Amino acid sequence: MATQTSLPTALAKPFDYIVVGGGTAGLVVASRLTEDSDVRVLVIEAGADRTADPLIQVPGLVAAVYGNKDYDWNFSSVPQPELHNRCINQARGKMLGGSSALNFMMLLYPSKGILDAWASLGNSGWDFESLSPYLNKFATVHTPPQSARDVLGLTYHNDGLASGDGPIQVSFSEGYGPMNVAWMNTFAEQGLEVKADHRSGKVLGAFQNAASIDPATKTRSFAATAYYNAEVRQRTNLVVLTETVGNKIILDTTGSEPVATGVGIVTKDGQKIEVSASVEIILAAGALQTPQILELSGIGGQDLLQKHGIPVVVNNANVGEGMQDHPIVCQSFEVKDGVPSGDVLRDPAVVQALMGMYATTGGGGPMGQSNISVAYAPIVDASGPVSASAKKDLFAAHEATCLTTPAQQAIRNLIESPTEPAIQYLLFPTQITITDNPVNMGEYIIPSRPENYFTVMTVLNHPFSRGSVHITSADVSALPAWDPMYNSNKLDMEVLSRAVQFVERLVAPTSPFGSLLKGGEKERLPPIVADDLEKAKEIVRQRQISVFHVSGSCSMLPREQGGVVDNRLRVYGVGKLRVVDASVFPLEPLGNIQATVYAVAERAADLIKEDRAARA
Template identity: 60%
Template sequence: MGSVIDFFDYIIVGGGTAGLTVANRLTEDADVKVLVIEAGQDRTNDALVQVPGLVVGMYGKPEYDWNFSSTPQPGLNNRIISQARGKQLGGTSAINFMMLLFPPRGSLDAWGALGNKGWDYESLSPYLRKFATVHPPPQAAKDTLGLKYHDDSLVGNGPVQVSYSEGYSESNAAWMETFAKLGLEMKTDPRTGKGLGAFQQGGSIDPATKTRSHAASAHYTPEIASRPNLTVITETTVKRIIFDTSKAEPVAVGVLVRSKDGSDKTLSGGEIILAAGALMSPQILELSGIGSRSLLESLDIPVIVDNPNVGENLQDHPITCQSFEVNSGVPSGDVLRDPNVLNALVQQYQDGGKGPLGQSNISVAYVPLASGEGVYSQDTKKTLFASYDEHVQTQDGQVIRKLLEESDEPSVQYFFFPSQTHTDMHDPPSMADYLLPTSPENYLTVMSMLNHPLSRGSIHITSDDVDKLPIWDPKFNSNPLDLEISARHVQFVEMLLRTSPFGDIFKPDGARIPQVKGDTLEDAREVVRQCQVCCFHPACSLAMKPRERGGVVDSRLRVYGTKGLRVVDASVFPLQTAGNIQTMVYVAAERAADIIKEDRKARV
């Protein structure tokens, strides 16, 4: 853990995906002293963290998960949505599904177009190569899936380990073949910034040990932990940032923390880096007096910077889940409901990581705007957007419209998930309840994730007590165009089910969750309202944009109106990217570390 030093050059609030990445990179310079403060525990050696197939066992448990629940969502039949957030060293990279996708070029060029110099695809490409090591797929994966588009030379020698499974099934192969039949065969490696169609993404799993590769195992190895200039303290809560307000602009000079023993103390730093994630970094800013004046005054919090953009602009990837009963003999993860099967697989895993518990077998597809008739033509896309013209008039809306009207921009990412889901629950205790197999039949699930949602949610405190979770309101489908696009992609799923060989996996007229069949547009909308949830990807709540356009941080991640304070996590994304965001949190953190190093050099 290193020795506790009285003064640190940098204090990082949050030892999660971004925080540990930045801490590792900054302490490569032996003269730079860094403190990381994490509210959760270090559970790096815990079997639930390490074993990929046991991930659901962490959800809802306070030693792993902050376990957020949303406000009731009018756009989802007033359901309350559950959201897991990592409460441990490594943050959400320690509890996610380990899916490692690379964003298309258009997603990142949109960041630059919103006024962020140095944050377009070309500028971020070096970090897309730097953050991970992608191991070549084993021969068994090539035999089952083909993988002709895969380029073994891409993505070099970074600390996060990414690998492919040896256990893809004939169902995964049928997924690839069916998309190809529909004109959506992947022809280029999607890690190059272009690519449409079905493909096999890697998982953040170390192929040598078959264990989860996350921020703590990658960026806080025993070697890094032994650096005398790095101190990591866990089970310590940051209550607020402390400012020197005697200057023209308030200067962040330290943090007030509650230690493991319950006592409060102040820690001093040269710069404070907030990395508590898209739901909790806004909470800490508001508790510290940065946010909307009216909100802060209503809670008797002294206003340091009046910026009503704090906690607004929140974007998440809404994901609609449709589960279908499979024919007997088709492999399904639902067999894990039998404790004897689970125990046998645990035994198998203990023999050198063998078997399905050491793998991630979710296949995916990037698909442009489509419906049950197939991929939309340019004219059909334009007609759809024109009919919702008033709902795309914001700057974000115009950028997204331009993106989605491109012929090669995926509007949706499909997931082929290996078991049943119950996302139609009204108020689940935790995310585990969506995923535990409670129906007796065996299922596989197709999920449709909206890459570029137009709806904007919020996250705000309701109390000056740090232990009271802020109110999370994703406002799913508050922009009606989101519902329209999601519903059309539900219709596309119904077409997939009618297409061989994928359709041959499922029982004709078998059970389905939800029971509504999404063939007509109105029924497809109802599937969305019943079964759409969040996809673990909250972002953009402290957006990197010009302040007058809704920004909280500038393109060097400095909080407007302050000195000595930055934010580095998914909250600074100006716009949600296509694909699972784990990759982009690492990329943003790697880029941020270089920016911080550059700014330090400029000061010296």
């Protein structure tokens, strides 16, 4: 049975594969590999199995897990100079299923342009056409209920597109309301009425995305319930060790090239054991901790490793570099009396009543829903979409200092197109509180003011800035230092602040959305009207945080261009070692990244199977 197994007897015989990290990607790979009963796989996960925990199952309880050491690694960035030296919190799932167990369940798909750009950087086989089958494979997308169609129309939704029959259950809510309708109508008035399903790979405008919620049970559908379901748990060829830390890759250095042969682990009761794999080690610890494990194993920048007394096995300073994250600027606007807002959940009696409704109606009511809406836009400013000539002028002014790498040039080529969404807007149903040094992610989203708000979130889809994540100690229990270096590339601030200016058009009293808001500076957070570019930049400095989408720290690129893995996700300079998680993204995809992580992991499983067959 694929569960926590007694030690060390169950680990004496080498496995074929060891997967380090039982998160979003790791469980996909383990599940797919063990479809072959002759393949033995071990999964090592630092967190516990919380698939039956209501805090994970119930979509509306997501805020309760943030900062809890049993659920969340709870990273905090170093101070960010371009954000008034604020530290930015980053929740990371510390449990079976990883961050798929604590995200906001939004299910959006990468654009054709960004995946084709992946391929253009030297990654054959990773274009939109190649990855599309895997974007279908991971999920079953249920058709929108009639109640959703009645409220939002959803005429652009193509029931036959990317529907798939995979284990992740994807559905639409039954609780969309006047704010969602006003959102769609406001963007339509700005010339951004959506014409096609966003899963087609090319779309602009406001639309209603689906969420990773099982419509039958109204519970979160995530890697641990989908790819490690009751059937998979019965496989005798899959062993999953929870509450077990993988602290280093064991490398055989006797040959011409080091080869990964096993993993050093620390069990819940403190046992230190080395477990062996005869075929391959697969690192799937996520964009913040996969680089950590590589560096602890002697794979990384020579100077850093020597500083911490770690013998250098492979000198590759690209490890932990190239970090990308979507910056998100959160502007909260007070709603008029009578307009529904999620801020009512500040009242414990309301939460109790809604949980009672959820429990007695089979998941009915807001606790089983996700009602966040989305819009994609090209580069915009206070006047609307920016002209082609204005884009060229903007990029030309920064060409010498901000557009110096092939990756940055690829982004420029992409967002100069009038059809590629440079910006994502989110309609979030509560207020957002930004502090200089938040204790955890919950501090951002738990209401701190007595008024009721909605928040317009402005996301930069394709950031030019690159940050890093590196070890601070040779001890695996010390979290690595995360420095996203937000807006260190000045183009990010220029594009993002112009997009913040565009928000004034969305909240204008004459717009459908603005008509539901109270007007004036006092009814917004921060109390700044972005009526010029400098004010918009100040809003960015005060109100930008992270949106959970860290990636790129072990990029799939040629090594000379900053790469850590090749286009089959094999680590440069090491045999039998592969990385499968968001750290391999060469460029950040637009929108929320969970669909891309699932698709990459599905394709990685096929690559691993192909390589195994070729060796047979």
